[in-house]
Amino acid sequence: MKKKVLSMLMIAAMTGSLLAGCGGSSGGGSDTGSTSSGDSAEEASSDDSSAEGGDNSLSVYAWDASFNIPALEAAGEDYKNNVDSNFELNIVEQSASSDVENAITLAGSSGDYSQLPDIVLFQDHYFHKFNVDYPDAWLDVDDADIDWSDFGEEKLSYSMIDGKHFGVPLDNGTVVAAYRTDILEDCGYSLDDMTGITWDRFIEIGKDVYEKSGKYLVSMPADGNDMPYIMLQAEGVSQFEDGQPNLTDNETVVKIYETIAQMINENVLYMPNDWTGYTNESIVGDMVCGVMNGNWIIPTIEQVADNSGKWAITSMPTLSGDEGYASNGGSSFYITSNCKNPELAKDFLAKTFGGSTETYDNALKNGGVITCCISAGQSDVYQEGVDYFNGQPIYSDIVEMSSKVKPIEQSDFHYSLRNNTDTAIVNMVNGMAVGDALKDAQDQTVFEMGGN
Amino acid sequence: MPRIRLCLRWGEIEEFSNAKALKGGNALQKGNIEAKQGRAGWAFVTPATVMIFIMSFYPMVEAFITSFRTGSSAAMKWANPFSFNYTRMFQDKVFVTSIGNTFLYLIIQVPIMLVLAILLAQILNNRHLMAKGWFRTMIFLPCATSLVSYALIFKSLFSTNGLINSFLVNLHILSEPYNFLGHPASAKIVIILALIWRWTGYNMVFYLAGLQNIDYAVYEAAKIDGASSWTTFWSITVPLLRPTIVMTFIMSINGTLQLFDESVNLTNGGPANSTITMSHYIYNNSFGTGVANFGYASAMAFLVFIMVAVLAFINIKVGDTRD
Known part of the structure; x- marks a missing residue:
């Protein structure tokens, strides 16, 4: 008898957990608790349903606890203090940006958008593709009370479709060329020697620095190599023309790839295998004397406390020797079609990320998020010198540089092309002719574009 | 009564x-x-x-239907021509590369692994061996580690500043660290080594079980007849183990054709797609690079399914001793 009772209990427990696992979204609902960063995925579903009930709450997906989540927390506080004291912001932390992309893919594929939060943070380069694939997943923010002219044209081009605004920009992806001034000095160079130079001169200096100090001038991972993109944007050239990849027939593109291959072969550019190798081995592991990437790489540089005060930032080299400006990465907020209160969501975004200095000041202080909003970038916090960069006011410098980035043609297949050019670069380094390698990359991208 | x-x-x-x-x-x-x-x-x-019908068979049928469709997964339409996804994959250079890579792993790794497994099983089946339980556990232990964690451990072992490089440099075999995972040939070798380390013990256990089913008297009889241990192995052990060998072959082929974790976690398919496997490329086409090309991915998955079925069928026919 005892055994029977026990087995019945076990069956009940198993069925119970099975049902709980499948039907999580139907449960919960009263959990409009505190602003919760670091929620597990399971809690996410109950947060969603709370969004349905509450009139003053919004749920948001974001993914970086040391970067964009502090920015969201700052915005939530700002809105609560200055607009609506009953407002609740439920931040649902995702482990990576791809989780947000997969959530949209899943919802779009099943046609069931009810699991999505009110707002998602989304990578800029992916938005166009996801808007084309899943048009029903998004609501536009065109009528939100935002002065769009306060944002850089280049940044807005990612979140605009047919002249309509879909997103509110969060962070600024402006590329910084950061150098270790102490090592440069030891080798006989100054920051001015690195500013407004040609890539040929950059290679000369790089070879010299490697010989004298054993450090590479710059690094970029073999897997996810953004170097071609940012170098070409500094030239104002896109790898796409009229929607098609254009590598082999574009002289500037070919020249840039030749330069990259030369930099790798002459120990100017170090190419670790992957992203972890790039951040942990080359930057934190102190193998390089320079870093060139979106300014979101700065927290990684700052991880080495010993090098405080030794870094400085400037613009990129170009083929002609003019100062180069580019942008890489960055993300924006988008309202999903599952948003139960779009007016509140728009109002929230407009009164925080739409230009509130309070939001952006705290986002910078707590998360190192640099705004794309030009007026917010003029606040006092932005003018302060940064100790790690020897007192240089890098934030206002970056905001200023961001206004000089030229928009170039974007493509839904940005990451497909990047994958294929990664392969091309490895092949070039292993001895394949630049033209052949680029032709392979171009053909493969064209092939992938014909797939859908 | x-x-x-x-x-x-x-x-x-x-x-x-x-x-x-x-x-x-x-x-x-x-x-x-x-x-x-x-x-x-x-x-x-x-x-x-x-459950099997809902969780396995129904998705298989759906995937088969999906493999004839194209377009965004929110609004998929029938492919035009109907076999578009199936003809397309043979023009896809990366997919052809991934087939090549997978079969290279299969041809090199599976025989080495199975021979090693059978030799180890033979050694550990010795009645007079000391502490054989301990040895067996040690050799089986790699199978208890998760696929992702062992792949990451191999990655750190073979990284430029990893243990293997430190050893080789300190022993003056290499003058400077070699980027094992950054060169096509060495990256493939590292993956094969990792696979052998992970799966040999697993197959050894099957052989041990098979060996224990062989009556010891058979071996004694062979000894009395004056057979060397080499002859004993080939004339008694291998024929009697044949069903087990066939089974491990099928399982290894099946497993290798579906290889995923090692390619993703050890090398991420690189350098220059030289280590990417079929399953990894299928994943890239559905989730990996945000492409969400589910129709094409399903079609490739069905090709893998057909390959596994054909190879398993050949194996069973070859291994069948009945006339």
Whole structure:
């Protein structure tokens, strides 16, 4: 008898957990608790349903606890203090940006958008593709009370479709060329020697620095190599023309790839295998004397406390020797079609990320998020010198540089092309002719574009 | 009167007082028990069957249908021409590369691994070996590690500042660290080494079980006849182990063709797609690079399915000793 009772209990427990696992979204609902960063995925579903009930709450997906989540927390506080004291912001932390992309893919594929939060943070380069694939997943923010002219044209081009605004920009992806001034000095160079130079001169200096100090001038991972993109944007050239990849027939593109291959072969550019190798081995592991990437790489540089005060930032080299400006990465907020209160969501975004200095000041202080909003970038916090960069006011410098980035043609297949050019670069380094390698990359991208 | 007592135990008593009635009653009883057992059996099997249908077979059918469709997964339409996804994959250079890589792993790694496994099993089957339980556990232990964590450990072992490079540089075999995972040939070798380390013990356990089913008297007889251990191995062990060998071959082929974790976690398919496997490329086409090309990915997955089926079929035919 005892055994029977026990087995019945076990069956009940198993069925119970099975049902709980499948039907999580139907449960919960009263959990409009505190602003919760670091929620597990399971809690996410109950947060969603709370969004349905509450009139003053919004749920948001974001993914970086040391970067964009502090920015969201700052915005939530700002809105609560200055607009609506009953407002609740439920931040649902995702482990990576791809989780947000997969959530949209899943919802779009099943046609069931009810699991999505009110707002998602989304990578800029992916938005166009996801808007084309899943048009029903998004609501536009065109009528939100935002002065769009306060944002850089280049940044807005990612979140605009047919002249309509879909997103509110969060962070600024402006590329910084950061150098270790102490090592440069030891080798006989100054920051001015690195500013407004040609890539040929950059290679000369790089070879010299490697010989004298054993450090590479710059690094970029073999897997996810953004170097071609940012170098070409500094030239104002896109790898796409009229929607098609254009590598082999574009002289500037070919020249840039030749330069990259030369930099790798002459120990100017170090190419670790992957992203972890790039951040942990080359930057934190102190193998390089320079870093060139979106300014979101700065927290990684700052991880080495010993090098405080030794870094400085400037613009990129170009083929002609003019100062180069580019942008890489960055993300924006988008309202999903599952948003139960779009007016509140728009109002929230407009009164925080739409230009509130309070939001952006705290986002910078707590998360190192640099705004794309030009007026917010003029606040006092932005003018302060940064100790790690020897007192240089890098934030206002970056905001200023961001206004000089030229928009170039974007493509839904940005990451497909990047994958294929990664392969091309490895092949070039292993001895394949630049033209052949680029032709392979171009053909493969064209092939992938014909797939859908 | 045991029969009557049995009847009593089953609780239906008085009316079956004569032998004939008793006999009939027994038959009735037997039918009831069988029916009852049958019902119990079905009750136990049904949930699992229903689950398999819902969780495995239904998705397989759906995937097959999807493999003939294209477009965004929110609004998929029939491919035009109908076999678009299937003809397309053979023009896809990366997919062809991934087939090549996978078969290279298969051809090199599976034979090495199975030979090693059978040799280890033979050694550990020795009755006079000391602490063989300990040895067996040690060799099986890699199978207890998760695929992702062992791949990451191999990655850190073979990284430019990893343990292997430190060893080789300090022993003056290499003058400077070698980027094992950054060169096509060495990256492939590292993956094969990792696979051998992870799966040899697993196959060894099957061989050990097979060896223990071979009567020791057979070996003694061979010894008395003067057979060397080499002859014994080839003439007795291998033929008697044949069913196990066929099974491990099929499992290894199946596993290797579906190789995913190592490619993703050790090398991420690189450098220049030289280590990417079919499953990894299929994943890239559905989630990996945000492309969400589910129709094409399903079609490739079905090609893998056909390959596994064909290879397993050949293997069974070759391994079948019946004429």
